[in-house]
Amino acid sequence: MTRHTTFRFCLDPTAEQRAALVRHAGAARFAFNECLSLHLRARAGRRRDASETVPWTGFDLVNLFNAWKKTEAAGRVIAVDGSNTAAIVVTGLTWRAKVCQQVFEEAAVDLGKALRAWSDSRQGKRPGRRVGHPQFKKKSQNAGSFRLRNKHPKGGRPAIRVGDSVPRSVTLPGIGTMRVHDDTRRLRRLLAKGRGKVLFATINCRAGRWWVSLNVEAADLHPSQRHSARAADDEGGWVGVDRGLSALVVAATSEGAEVARVANPPKAFATGMRRQRRLARAVSRKSRGSKNRRKAAARLGRHHRRVANVRKHFLHQVSNELVKTHDRLVIEDLNVAGMLRNHRLARAISDAGWAELARLLAYKQSWRHGALIKADRWFASSKTCSACGTVAPALTLAQRTFECAPCGHTLDRDLNAAINLAIWAEKTHARTRDPQAGGPVTNAHRQEGTGSHPDESETGLEDVGTDAQTVPAA
Numbered sequence: 001m002t003r004h005t006t007f008r009f010c011l012d013p014t015a016e017q018r019a020a021l022v023r024h025a026g027a028a029r030f031a032f033n034e035c036l037s038l039h040l041r042a043r044a045g046r047r048r049d050a051s052e053t054v055p056w057t058g059f060d061l062v063n064l065f066n067a068w069k070k071t072e073a074a075g076r077v078i079a080v081d082g083s084n085t086a087a088i089v090v091t092g093l094t095w096r097a098k099v100c101q102q103v104f105e106e107a108a109v110d111l112g113k114a115l116r117a118w119s120d121s122r123q124g125k126r127p128g129r130r131v132g133h134p135q136f137k138k139k140s141q142n143a144g145s146f147r148l149r150n151k152h153p154k155g156g157r158p159a160i161r162v163g164d165s166v167p168r169s170v171t172l173p174g175i176g177t178m179r180v181h182d183d184t185r186r187l188r189r190l191l192a193k194g195r196g197k198v199l200f201a202t203i204n205c206r207a208g209r210w211w212v213s214l215n216v217e218a219a220d221l222h223p224s225q226r227h228s229a230r231a232a233d234d235e236g237g238w239v240g241v242d243r244g245l246s247a248l249v250v251a252a253t254s255e256g257a258e259v260a261r262v263a264n265p266p267k268a269f270a271t272g273m274r275r276q277r278r279l280a281r282a283v284s285r286k287s288r289g290s291k292n293r294r295k296a297a298a299r300l301g302r303h304h305r306r307v308a309n310v311r312k313h314f315l316h317q318v319s320n321e322l323v324k325t326h327d328r329l330v331i332e333d334l335n336v337a338g339m340l341r342n343h344r345l346a347r348a349i350s351d352a353g354w355a356e357l358a359r360l361l362a363y364k365q366s367w368r369h370g371a372l373i374k375a376d377r378w379f380a381s382s383k384t385c386s387a388c389g390t391v392a393p394a395l396t397l398a399q400r401t402f403e404c405a406p407c408g409h410t411l412d413r414d415l416n417a418a419i420n421l422a423i424w425a426e427k428t429h430a431r432t433r434d435p436q437a438g439g440p441v442t443n444a445h446r447q448e449g450t451g452s453h454p455d456e457s458e459t460g461l462e463d464v465g466t467d468a469q470t471v472p473a474a
Contacts, residue, residue: 002219002220003217003218003219003220003221003366003367004199004215004216004217004218005215005216005218006213006214006215006216007184007186007187007213007214007216008211008212008213008214009170009180009181009182009184009211009212009214010180010181010182010209010210010211011170011178011179011180011181011203011209011210011211011212012178012179012180012181013178013179013210014178017175017176017178018210020174020175020176021144021175021203021205021210022144023098023099024099024100024103024146024174024175024203025144025145025146025203025204025205026139026144027096027099027103027104027107027146028103028104028106028107028145028146028147029107029137029139029144031065031103031104031107031108032107032108032110032111032137033136033137034065034068035061035064035065035107035108035111036111036134036136037136038055038061038064038065038068039054039055039056039061039111039115042054042055056112056115056116056119057112057116058108058109058110058111058112058113059112060112061108061109061111061112062104062105062108062109064108065104065108066104069092069093069096069104070090070092070093071090071092072088072090074092074093075090075091075092075093075094076088076089076090076091077089077091099174100148100173100174100175102147102148102149102173103146103147103148103174106146106147106148106149107146110147111134114134115134117131118131118132118133118134128337129337143204143205143206144204144205145202145203145204145205146202146203146204147200147201147202147203148160148172148173148174148200148201148203149199149200150197150198150199150200150201151173152197158197158198159172159173160172160173160198160200160201160214162184162187162188162191162198162214163184163188164177165177166179167184167185167188168180168181168182168183168184169184170184170201170212170214172201172203172212178212180212187214187216190216190218195218195219196216196217196218196219197216197217198214198215198216199215199216199217200214200215201213201214201215202215206301206305207298207301207302207304207305208298208301208302220367221367221368225368226368226369227327227368227369227370228327229369230327230328235426236254236426237326237327237328238253238254238328238329238330238373238422238425238426239251239252239253239259239322239326239328239329239330239418239422240252240253240254240330240331240381240417240418240419240420240421240422240423240424240425241322241329241330241331241361241418241421242332242381242382242414242415242417242418242421243331243332243334243352243354243357243358244352244414245345245348245349245352246263246400246414247261247262247263247414248262248263248265248318248352248357249261249262249318249322249357250262250412250414250415250417250418251322251326251329251418252415252418252419252422253419253422254419254422254423254425254426256386256419258415258418259325259326260321260322260325262318265314265352266310266311266314267351268306268307268308268310268311268314268351269307269311269347269350269351270347270348270351272303272306272307275303276300276303276304276307279296279299279300279303280300282296282299282300283296283297283300311351311353311356312353312356315353315356315357315360316360318357319357319360319361319364320364322361323361323364323365323368323370324368326370327365327368327369327370327371328370328371328373328425329361329365329370329371329372329373330372330373330374330375330421330422330424330425331358331361331372331373331374331375331421332374332375332377332379332381332421333374333375333376333377334354334355334358334377335377336349336354336355358374373425375421375424375425376424379420379424381417381418381420381421381424382395382402382413382416382417382420383395384416384420385402385404385406385407385409385416386409386411386416386419386420386423387404387407387409388404388406388407388409390404390405390406390407392404392405395413399413400412400413401413402416
């Protein structure tokens with residue numbers, strides 16, 4: 001098993017199960033905050049006494065919290081006997097048996113990862129934007145989420161099961177069997193044939209609905225759904241994918257043939273802006289802390305959720321079409337975070353979802369044993385003539401047609417950029433095998449030594465499970 005995928009379902013819990021979900025989410029938030037408090041106190045004590053140890057890793061934080069939850073600091077009661085003698089009875093966390101203990105451990109692990117990210121960012125070991133120090137989670141700012149691991153006992157059933165008593169249901173430890181709105185047939189077929197196993201489940205509440213995301217370790221795709229291996233000396237077949245605003249995607253080969261163009265994306269954010277403004281005004285007009293304000297905020301949250309679902313569903317469709325038809329893709333290494341600082345284009349760039357499209361293309365090409373290369377960030381794909389290679393001194397956003405002054409070549413701006421990307425990939429493919437040469441490269445081929453699977457254990461196309469889930473009617 002060499003592939004990881006996620007199946008996401010919308011839960012339909014009963015009133016008792018909803019209370020249990022809220023209780024587990026609160027326990028995760030409490031454990032995270034308490035572990036952070038213990039960590040900060042240990043760091044303060046380290047300043048006074050250099051011999052005191054500070055827990056940094058998730059393993060140390062788990063052990064620290066497990067020891068703390070049974071101490072007097074976690075809970076105590078004063079008992080009075082018949083002779084009116086008062087005594088302190090250490091109870092620890094009296095409610096810890098009402099939730100699954102994995103919730104505490106996973107919250108401590110999350111804090112360990114956050115501390116590691118903050119430390120690496122300070123020391124320059126982590127690329128990208130600087131990561132801040134972990135903060136205490138507030139109930140009003142946290143919709144609620146927790147994670148549960150799946151245990152596979154020998155000779156017994158796993159702790160997390162799908163379709164146990166009802167086909168559309170998910171069984172979670174400490175909570176029980178809950179119905180789901182979505183069809184679980186793909187995942188049930190995957191698990192029944194032994195082609196995958198559930199590793200853990202993440203439960204969160206978004207826009208007033210509870211969702212469960214099951215991380216599955218699955219078998220590789222069936223050979224018929226994978227791209228054929230190319231010869232070692234074959235440097236062709238690359239398709240350049242240019243991402244833009246007027247046309248979301250323009251794909252072309254190095255010969256100048258346009259193979260795909262997405263000119264009319266849904267633009268869910270811009271389409272729903274009028275409704276979003278109306279819902280936001282309704283929230284601001286309600287009194288703080290009132291039920292009407294919470295209801296108005298929930299309506300606004302559902303609108304944001306729908307906009308995100310429309311965008312992600314469309315990006316899944318575009319990425320699926322590209323990876324199915326082309327085994328070699330090259331995209332630009334865009335600095336999307338830097339582009340968002342341009343307030344005139346930030347809304348349109350966010351609505352396009354360039355970074356999400358690149359992420360989808362990367363893992364889907366990996367599943368199909370294709371290749372995805374990122375061109376050098378400073379490669380001027382838009383200003384370079386695809387016919388003679390001359391780089392234009394300037395090219396404004398208003399110029400939608402590229403005109404080369406030396407050779408007179410005229411071409412659509414986006415198509416010209418896509419052709420240049422394909423040419424760049426063919427010329428530098430041999431060099432980019434070396435990480436020290438060329439631009440950053442993402443080799444989507446499976447690593448050596450991952451093993452093979454017989455045909456009957458391969459994952460079929462219908463078992464991929466990457467389609468965006470539909471949201472049930474409110």
